[in-house]
Amino acid sequence: MNLNYSHLLPQDFDASSRVWIYQSNRMFSIPEALEIEEMLNEFVSGWNTHGKANKGYANLLFGQFIVLIADETAGNVSGCSTDSSVRVMKEIEKRFSVNLFDRQLLAFVVKDKLQLLPLPQFAYAASNGFITADTLYFNNTVTTLDALKNNWLVAVKNSWLAARLPKATV
Structure with a gap:
């Protein structure tokens, strides 16, 4: 990808x-x-x-x-x-027939493909190695062009999701 x-x-x-x-x-x-x-x-x-x-x-x-x-x-x-x-x-x-306003649906790059994951399933995915600290995450919370260029596609460990990673994976 x-x-x-x-x-x-x-x-x-x-x-x-x-x-x-x-x-x-x-x-x-x-x-x-x-x-x-x-x-x-x-x-x-x-x-x-x-x-x-x-x-x-x-x-x-x-x-x-x-x-x-x-x-x-x-x-x-x-x-x-x-x-x-x-x-x-x-x-x-x-x-x-799509949803563009579901802020609970997270997007990651997993095995070179864009994968979606509902936020409530993040802990399970991280605990079982499907999502790691280095998995790329689309941080849709960016609000400026500079942030879009530099902080939209980031490793999970560099996003707000880092606090939700199991302690052993950080």
Whole structure:
């Protein structure tokens, strides 16, 4: 699995640009991904705050993560603008029968594949060696472009999940 993604992110956005990550509960098919890409491009091209265009970016990464970025050095994103982005995500959920808002569903790279694991099953997976301190984890809690580039895909031991690892594995 090719885990390089930083070249897909906008290079002309400020490092403090706001980031939202929506993880799907399943991989999108290629036709679905193409349709989602069109929806995201259409949304970003018309995304505005009080009539002023937002400097935005959206992309589907690894076939399962919708990443939305707003460079607020060009103008702040208002609550109404954020609400409009959530409406698009809800539309994607409905159209493709997916869940983009389940924050209890964690994503890892296991045996070179993206694997999802419900948070309540993390302790069992870690205790039985399915997840280790070095397993790569998609930390969807990142909120800036800099964090997305440097702290989105991290070893479990370097994430908030480290405290949930069995003591023997840390």
